Amino acid sequence: MAEPLLQVKSLKKYFPITGGIFSKTIGEVKAVDDLTFTVYKGETLGIVGESGCGKSTTGRMLLRLIEPTEGSIIFENQEITSLSKRELRKIRRDMQMVFQDPFASLNPRHTVEKILEEPLIVHGIGSKQERKKRVQEMLEVVGLGSYHAKRYPHQFSGGQRQRIGIARALMTQPKLIIADEPVSALDVSIQAQVLNLLEDLQKEFGLTYIFIAHDLGVVRHISDRVGVMYLGRMVELADSDALYKSPKHPYTKALLSAVPIPDPEYKQERQLLAGDLPSPANPPKGCAFHTRCGACMEICKTERPKLKEVEAGHYVACHLYE
Numbered sequence: 001m002a003e004p005l006l007q008v009k010s011l012k013k014y015f016p017i018t019g020g021i022f023s024k025t026i027g028e029v030k031a032v033d034d035l036t037f038t039v040y041k042g043e044t045l046g047i048v049g050e051s052g053c054g055k056s057t058t059g060r061m062l063l064r065l066i067e068p069t070e071g072s073i074i075f076e077n078q079e080i081t082s083l084s085k086r087e088l089r090k091i092r093r094d095m096q097m098v099f100q101d102p103f104a105s106l107n108p109r110h111t112v113e114k115i116l117e118e119p120l121i122v123h124g125i126g127s128k129q130e131r132k133k134r135v136q137e138m139l140e141v142v143g144l145g146s147y148h149a150k151r152y153p154h155q156f157s158g159g160q161r162q163r164i165g166i167a168r169a170l171m172t173q174p175k176l177i178i179a180d181e182p183v184s185a186l187d188v189s190i191q192a193q194v195l196n197l198l199e200d201l202q203k204e205f206g207l208t209y210i211f212i213a214h215d216l217g218v219v220r221h222i223s224d225r226v227g228v229m230y231l232g233r234m235v236e237l238a239d240s241d242a243l244y245k246s247p248k249h250p251y252t253k254a255l256l257s258a259v260p261i262p263d264p265e266y267k268q269e270r271q272l273l274a275g276d277l278p279s280p281a282n283p284p285k286g287c288a289f290h291t292r293c294g295a296c297m298e299i300c301k302t303e304r305p306k307l308k309e310v311e312a313g314h315y316v317a318c319h320l321y322e
Contacts, residue, residue, distance in 0.1 A: 002040040002041045004039065005175060006075050007038050007039075008037050008062070009074070013068055030280050032057050032058050032068075035071070037227055041208055043225065045223065045224070046226040047212045047229060048213060048215075051214060053231060055229050056180050059097065093173075096176070097178045102153075102158065103158070107153075112148055113135050113149035116135045116164070117132075120172070138167040138170055141167070142163040144160060144164070158186050162182060176207075178210045184213065216255060224239070225240060231283055235289065235316070238315065242314055249316050250318070251293075254272070257270050286301045287319065
């Protein structure tokens with residue numbers, strides 16, 4: 001078993017809801033509610049779920065772009081939730097992020113060369129000549145030419161901009177890359193190219209990925225293990241093959257039944273979910289999924305299930321398995 005690179009324990013993020021004349025706090029949105037998982041060196045952990053389940057908030061908290069409400073994030077045996085901004089800067093070299101919208105995350109006033117050089121300047125890496133050389137090398141690694149360095153972001157297509165975003169994340173030679181829906185804004189034909197590029201880079205540089213997405217087909221293609229999130233909580237975590245072959249949680253089964261199978265003869269039974277996604281400001285008591293679950297029992301309405309191992313490496317938070 002590979003050694004853990006990142007350990008997340010009981011991570012929570014509650015956003016206050018304010019109201020009234022004096023903007024008093026009248027409630028809170030439980031965006032992430034008690035999340036625990038481990039990421040091992042060299043693997044890709046996929047995190048999936050509906051919009052609003054807290055997966056992007058989780059990704060940003062791991063880099064402390066958003067401060068957690070409570071919980072612990074341990075990167076390479078170092079607790080990072082209590083670090084000062086100065087101490088955090090050293091660790092940021094080893095943890096980088098690829099954002100969902102490549103156009104919004106690249107400064108439109110800067111050339112590609114300046115965008116890619118910036119992380120090296122911030123971390124004091126290399127002389128001016130070495131930085132220029134590294135920019136050109138990185139552009140070629142991600143499938144662009146060194147002549148692209150003098151252009152601006154608006155002169156590229158969506159797929160090319162995402163390649164620039166990936167190159168920027170790789171500039172400081174990080175150990176962990178958090179990819180927040182990196183292909184959801186791209187055309188389907190370009191998605192495959194970017195996914196294959198990410199896989200090639202992982203082999204070449206020994207990277208570890210946390211890959212956040214809502215497309216289960218994309219996650220299956222790239223992930224070693226997959227975690228399924230619902231309303232700020234992890235409901236299932238397993239090896240990619242095990243999760244897709246025999247999902248345990250009713251929510252995972254419903255998600256997988258909606259994935260189209262490229263076979264016109266194959267008749268797939270859809271598992272339609274009843275009701276709407278509850279509000280994270282007022283989540284249901286007990287199991288968060290009980291309001292939409294076809295297998296709901298009395299215990300589900302009052303007692304919150306814990307994430308337990310039901311098979312080797314397969315964790316589920318569901319009363320059906322107790």
